[in-house]
Amino acid sequence: MKTGTLILSVAARMLVPLQVLFSIFLLLRGHNEPGGGFIAGLVVAGAFALHQFVYGPAATRRLLRVDPRDCIGFGLVLGVVSALPAWLAGEAFMTAQWWPVLNTPLIFDVGVYLVVLGSVLTAVITLTEVDKDDY
Template structure:
């Protein structure tokens, strides 16, 4: 069985995991306009959970995730697939980017887009794939 991490690692993980997850969301949201995007954001998020996994073990990490990594891969593929349909509905070529302005209270406008939907799909697929691999390797070592 894997030994639990040190006291310093426990304290660091509880502080760093939320920060890494926030940074991964930042990378995801800015990715279709600037460097970043779903792939690197998914890697950063899985890095956060890998730190938690190495600190507290596979069972605790599975409880924290609440969703099976295989389901995350499926959700990611679903988002990737639905991002192609808005262009088809508008009579444009497959994967042509579509933008929808949305007004928020206070007069702020944000734009939802198919590249963002695709990036969210990549984020979930990468995160699920890496976590599936890491948890499987950790559980194999624990048994």
């Protein structure tokens, strides 16, 4: 199913990958420059929201491959998991641990990213789907 103008549909198709990339960039640089999990999650959610406006929720679900609700769950798990290493290291719960390449604040931020992405998309996609059913 396709709605909207040609310009919008082409723009949506081009913008989604760009915005996903941009969101990952925002996520990774968030610790040092403006950005971070919340913002990056919103950017990518916006991208998919645009996509589903143009191509409909079913197409967006196909593009996403995972159910956005699973994103929420996975994000929450990451958030909790990032708290555990400190415990194992014998420090106070949730103390940040730094290893080469990876660190717990980053894991946590990825968790935030996934929850924001999942929550917004769950709401938007479900709403659209219900409307399609109703009308």
